[in-house]
Structure formats: C-alpha cells, structure tokens
Amino acid sequence: MKKEYIHSFKSFDEDFKKKAKKTIKDVNGVPYVCYELEPGVWGSCGEVDPAYKPEITEGSLPGDVSKQKFCVQHHKPNFYYIDIPYKCNTCGKEAIFSAHEQKHWFEDLHFHFDSFPKGCIECRRKRREDEFKRIATQSTKKSKHKD
Numbered sequence: 001m002k003k004e005y006i007h008s009f010k011s012f013d014e015d016f017k018k019k020a021k022k023t024i025k026d027v028n029g030v031p032y033v034c035y036e037l038e039p040g041v042w043g044s045c046g047e048v049d050p051a052y053k054p055e056i057t058e059g060s061l062p063g064d065v066s067k068q069k070f071c072v073q074h075h076k077p078n079f080y081y082i083d084i085p086y087k088c089n090t091c092g093k094e095a096i097f098s099a100h101e102q103k104h105w106f107e108d109l110h111f112h113f114d115s116f117p118k119g120c121i122e123c124r125r126k127r128r129e130d131e132f133k134r135i136a137t138q139s140t141k142k143s144k145h146k147d
C-alpha cells in the first residue's frame with residue numbers, strides 16, 4: 001500500500017489533527033508534538049513545542065516558532081535569526097538576507113524553509129516592477145480590445 005506523504009501544512013490542519021495520534025517526541029533535545037496517522041510512518045509531521053526556549057545567540061533576532069509552518073522531519077525550527085550574507089546572482093553585488101527579512105518570510109508569509117533570495121533587494125524590486133509593467137500592459141491591451 002502506498003504511504004501518502006503528509007505535507008507540513010497539512011499537519012497543522014485541524015481535521016488532520018483529529019484523525020491523527022498525538023505523541024510527544026524529542027529530536028536533538030527539541031521536544032515537539034507529533035501527529036501521526038500510523039505510528040512511525042515516514043512522512044508524518046508534527047509541531048515543535050512552542051514553549052521550548054533554547055539559549056539565544058547574542059545579537060540575534062528571536063523567532064516565534066508558533067508562527068512557523070514546516071515539517072520537523074526535514075527542518076529545524078527557527079528559534080532565532082541572524083543576518084546571512086550572499087552574492088546576488090543577477091548583479092553580483094554583496095547582499096544580506098537580514099534576520100528581520102527571514103522572520104517576515106517564515107513567520108508572516110509562511111515561505112518554505114528552503115527559500116533563499118536569488119537576487120539582492122534592488123534586483124528583486126526591479127524584477128517585480130518589470131512583472132507589474134508586463135501585467136499592466138496586458139490588461140491595457142485587453143481593455144482596448146473590448147472597445
């Protein structure tokens with residue numbers, strides 16, 4: 001029988017929680033609540049105990065684990081964020097994936113934990129503007145077509 005992979009977002013679904021068995025597990029000293037449809041089935045996801053508070057590195061931005069959506073089998077929770085330097089793959093400029101931006105990506109926008117900016121802020125803004133112009137041009141063409 002094919003065992004269905006349960007995506008992390010589904011594990012936060014109330015319906016899923018009702019059907020699944022709740023257990024408390026421990027991975028690398030981090031306790032988390034695990035919801036399994038069948039005990040020990042690969043792909044079952046859980047939730048990290050939001051009350052768990054590890055030691056925070058000085059100068060880092062604390063993360064709110066209760067706002068993060070991810071799969072504990074693949075990712076560790078972001079208890080804190082630090083600035084990550086990288087090179088823009090469009091203009092080659094040195095850029096910073098700031099702690100505040102990471103918090104926004106993973107806690108407000110619920111981006112996948114593997115997400116990482118491809119370009120610097122300027123290049124991303126330019127790409128968005130180009131995209132906006134393209135859509136705007138298309139809708140202008142459409143409305144003209146109607147007349």
Ligand SMILES: [Zn+2]
Binds near residue numbers: 089
């Ligand atoms: Zn750039």
